[in-house]
Amino acid sequence: MAFNLEYTSKRQDISYTLTVTADVDGDLAIELTGKDDDSVLLAQGNLQLPPGGAAETAKLLRDALVAVSALDTKRRSTGNAHQPWSAEQDSTLREAWLAHPPTRPAAEVIRELAEHRRRSAAAIRARLPRVGCDPDVTGRLLTETTAALVGRDAVVAS
Structure with a gap:
């Protein structure tokens, strides 16, 4: 057949x-x-x-x-693992996160950002609240309420 x-x-x-x-x-x-x-x-x-x-x-x-x-x-190691984040890296991470629509799955965007920055997905997810971004919703800034939920290092977006 x-x-x-x-x-x-x-x-x-x-x-x-x-x-x-x-x-x-x-x-x-x-x-x-x-x-x-x-x-x-x-x-x-x-x-x-x-x-x-x-x-x-x-x-x-x-x-x-x-x-x-x-x-x-x-x-394919994460070449920037354990390296400190510069102000420029924080800024570009924040801009990249905010450039994505909230309809994109957060995990997918986090993986892309991690690959591009040669960091782990866990490192990207942990860094997002520190630059004022909600790691659970792509393209969204943290509010006082969401910052309290995310953790002590979260920064409320200004």
Whole structure:
């Protein structure tokens, strides 16, 4: 039986497309592409599998990708971890937070800000109240009420 399947996913501004095609003999062709928002090709790969080869290949790929992901996570250290924050870094963090609409999930924006600043998401979340921003609602400043809820280092926005 011949068929064609297509799966898509987006992660860190890269749109991934995985296309699986089977011919009448059961041979599989798998193509992966990854493109940025400007349609620049950043990832590409092809597999040709014989009938019955998908399950074992999937196990091998999963094991290999889990191992590579672990290495990649160690390699992508938060280069500014434990470094003091400058007034300029505080200012740009505040501006970046306030530039996002409240409809964007806070956790997603915090991860983006962390990656861009080479700090952990926890560091960004902890710093936001110190610059007068509500870490739970993207684009929102702290009020007296929300500052009391966030903690002792929170600064009420002026």
